Amino acid sequence: MKPFNSWMIGNGNQESLAGRHRKGKAWRNLFVSSLVIGVLSLVVLLFSIVDQTMGWIVVEYKNQPSELSLQPLEALNQDELVGILQDNVTARRFKALNQAIPFTDRSTEDILDLITEEVLQPSVVMSYRLSMGIFNREEMLADAAERYPDAELKFHLWIKPEFLNRPMSSNPLFAGIRPALLGSLFLILITIGFAFPIGIGAAIYLEEYADQRVWFNRVIQANIENLAGVPSIVYGILGLAIFVRALGGITSGSFVGIEGGNGRTILSAGLTMGLLVLPVMIVNAREAIRAVPQSLRLASYGLGATRWQTIWHHVLPSAISGILTGTILTISRAIGETAPLIVVGAATYLTSDPTGPFSKFTALPILIYNWTTRPQEAFRNIAATAILVLLIVLLTLNAAAILLRNRLQNRI
Amino acid sequence: MMEREHTMALEVREMDFYYGSFRAVKNVNLDIEPRKITAIIGPSGCGKSTVIRCFNRMNDLIPGTRLTGEVLFHGQNIYATDVDPVQIRRLIGMVFQKPNPFPKSIYENVAWGARINGFTGNMDDLVEESLSQAALWDEVKDSLSKSALALSGGQQQRLCIARALAVKPEIILMDEPCSALDPIATLKIEDLMRELSVHYTIIIVTHNMQQAARASDYTAFFTMDTTDRAGLLVEYGETNQIFTNPKDQRTEDYITGRFG
Numbered sequence: 001m002k003p004f005n006s007w008m009i010g011n012g013n014q015e016s017l018a019g020r021h022r023k024g025k026a027w028r029n030l031f032v033s034s035l036v037i038g039v040l041s042l043v044v045l046l047f048s049i050v051d052q053t054m055g056w057i058v059v060e061y062k063n064q065p066s067e068l069s070l071q072p073l074e075a076l077n078q079d080e081l082v083g084i085l086q087d088n089v090t091a092r093r094f095k096a097l098n099q100a101i102p103f104t105d106r107s108t109e110d111i112l113d114l115i116t117e118e119v120l121q122p123s124v125v126m127s128y129r130l131s132m133g134i135f136n137r138e139e140m141l142a143d144a145a146e147r148y149p150d151a152e153l154k155f156h157l158w159i160k161p162e163f164l165n166r167p168m169s170s171n172p173l174f175a176g177i178r179p180a181l182l183g184s185l186f187l188i189l190i191t192i193g194f195a196f197p198i199g200i201g202a203a204i205y206l207e208e209y210a211d212q213r214v215w216f217n218r219v220i221q222a223n224i225e226n227l228a229g230v231p232s233i234v235y236g237i238l239g240l241a242i243f244v245r246a247l248g249g250i251t252s253g254s255f256v257g258i259e260g261g262n263g264r265t266i267l268s269a270g271l272t273m274g275l276l277v278l279p280v281m282i283v284n285a286r287e288a289i290r291a292v293p294q295s296l297r298l299a300s301y302g303l304g305a306t307r308w309q310t311i312w313h314h315v316l317p318s319a320i321s322g323i324l325t326g327t328i329l330t331i332s333r334a335i336g337e338t339a340p341l342i343v344v345g346a347a348t349y350l351t352s353d354p355t356g357p358f359s360k361f362t363a364l365p366i367l368i369y370n371w372t373t374r375p376q377e378a379f380r381n382i383a384a385t386a387i388l389v390l391l392i393v394l395l396t397l398n399a400a401a402i403l404l405r406n407r408l409q410n411r412i
Numbered sequence: 413m414m415e416r417e418h419t420m421a422l423e424v425r426e427m428d429f430y431y432g433s434f435r436a437v438k439n440v441n442l443d444i445e446p447r448k449i450t451a452i453i454g455p456s457g458c459g460k461s462t463v464i465r466c467f468n469r470m471n472d473l474i475p476g477t478r479l480t481g482e483v484l485f486h487g488q489n490i491y492a493t494d495v496d497p498v499q500i501r502r503l504i505g506m507v508f509q510k511p512n513p514f515p516k517s518i519y520e521n522v523a524w525g526a527r528i529n530g531f532t533g534n535m536d537d538l539v540e541e542s543l544s545q546a547a548l549w550d551e552v553k554d555s556l557s558k559s560a561l562a563l564s565g566g567q568q569q570r571l572c573i574a575r576a577l578a579v580k581p582e583i584i585l586m587d588e589p590c591s592a593l594d595p596i597a598t599l600k601i602e603d604l605m606r607e608l609s610v611h612y613t614i615i616i617v618t619h620n621m622q623q624a625a626r627a628s629d630y631t632a633f634f635t636m637d638t639t640d641r642a643g644l645l646v647e648y649g650e651t652n653q654i655f656t657n658p659k660d661q662r663t664e665d666y667i668t669g670r671f672g
Contacts (some may be wrong), residue, residue: 102609211475213475242608295512296514297473297514298473298506299513299514299572299575300514301473301500301501302506302576303524303579304499304503304525304529305525305528306498309528310519317515
C-alpha cells in the first residue's frame, strides 16, 4: 500500500521523511553532547578545586609539644601557657606580642594559637588530597608511615573562617587572604566608580544623540567594539604608562600629602581595570538602550517631552536592568583579571591591608598565581582555597545581578 | 501665537516632504477645520502617516528628513526657525498606531506628560478628568496604581488618548489608532472621537474607508503619483460629498474599491 501522502513524496529524488528526522536527531545529539562536555569540564574543575581545599597533612614541629610540657597543652591554664611562651621566645618578641594585645586580654585559645605559631612552628611536609585520603586510604597511610615515621598525619580543613581574616604568611598553615580579598574589593569599587558612569554616558550619547550618518561617529563605534577585544596585557601596559608613570603624582597621592609612595597604587590599578572594561561596558549599555522600543520614545516626544526628559524618564528606566546585568558580568570578568595588575605593579607579598586608594595592594588572582608557583605542596592547597573564595565572590556578584534585574523588571 | 483672523486649526501651504533625496509627499494644500474630525485616507504608501506626522514635527526625529512649504498653526509656521518642536508637540498631541502606554501605573501614564510640562494644579483631578474624557475612568478608577500594560488593547489605546488629553492639546493627531484593535474596541474609540470633537480638532489617518465614512466630518484622499511615487492630495471635502459624489475619478475608483 502506498503511504497516504505519497503524492507529497512524489518522485524519488526527494529525501524520505525518516531520513530527515534522522538528520534532526543527529544534530540534537551533537548539541546535547556539547552541553555534556561543558558540564563535565565544569564538574571536573570544581571537583579538583574542592578536592584540595581539605585533606590529610603530615606536620612536623620545630619544637615538639611534649618538650614544652608534660601535660597536653590544651589542659594547661592561661598563666602556665603564658609562662611557656615566655620561656621559649626571645624577651623582645615576648614584649612585642604583649604590646600588640596584652596577654591578660587574650583568650586561652588565642594564646594556644600563639604558642603554636611562635614556639611549636609546625610545617606541612606532605599534603594528601581529600580524594586520596578517602579512596586510597591504605596507600596514603603506608606512604606517610614510610616517609615520615615520626610525624603526625592528621585531617586538615584548609577552608576555614580564619583563612579570610589572616594576612599572607610564608607558612601555609597560617596564611590567609585578607589583604588580597580587600584589595580585590577595593579595586572593583574603583573600577565600577570609573567605568560605570563613563560607560553609560558614552552609550547614551552614541545611541540617543550621535547621528549615525556621520562617518566620524560610525568610526568611533566600530573602534569601541574593536577595543573590547584588545588583550588585557595591553591595557596593563597602557595603565603603566599613563596612571603609574605619567600621572604618578596623582595616583601616588603625593598631591594630598602622602609622601614616599609611587604610582603603583590601588587607584592606578582600578583605573587601568576601568579602561579595560570600559569598551565592554559601552557595548553592553548600548545594546540595552537599543532594546528599548522606539514606540516608547515616540510616546514621550508626542507629549512634548524634551530629549533629556525622554531619556531620563523612559529610556534609562527601561534599559537599566539590562545595563546592570551587563555591568556585573563585566565586573566579574575584571575581578579575575591578573595580567594588567602584574604590569601595573601589584605586590606579590603584602601583609598589610589596603588603607585607601593610595596604598600598595595585591589582589586575589595575583595571590593565587603567586601561591601556585611555590614548590611546596601545601601552597597548592591554599591556592585552591583562594580560588574557591574567588568563585564564591563571583557567584555572589552574579546572584546579586540577577536579583537586582528581577527586582527592577518587576517594579511595574 | 494667538491670532484670531486665522479661523482654521491648521493651514498647510505648498508642503513637500523629503526622506533624504526622495520626495515622499508633494504639494499639499489643506485647511483643517477646528473642532471637527478630519480623516486622511488613501492606499498604502501614499504618505498618509508621513503627512500627519508633519503636523506636530514628529518627523524631525527621523534623521535626514526635510520639509518645504508651511504648516500654519494660529497663523504661525510651525517650521519657522524660532519655533521649538517640543512646544508644538504639546499643543498638537498624538495617538499612535499601536497602543504604547508607558511601563508605569495607569495614574503615572496620565500624570507624567502634565508633570514634565510643568503642571502645578491638582494632579488627581487632572487624571480623573482626562480618564473620564477618554471614557476609561469607570473601568480603571479602582486600579489606578496597577500597571498600564495589564489593560486590554482597546483600554490601552484609550489610556493613550487620556494621556494625550492630559497635557491640554488643541489638536489630536491619530495615526491609524484602531488598526490593532478588534471591532468593538474600534467602535468605542470612534464614539470617543465624536465626543472629543466638541472641544478638540481631530485628524485621523485610517486605511479603513468605512471608518472614515462613519466617523469623520471631512475627508482628504491621498494617492501616490505613478510617475515619481510621491504622495499627493487628490481631493478634500466634506466626508459626505467625498463618499457620495467624488469629483475626481481616482477618488471614485478608490472608494468604490476598484483600486487600492
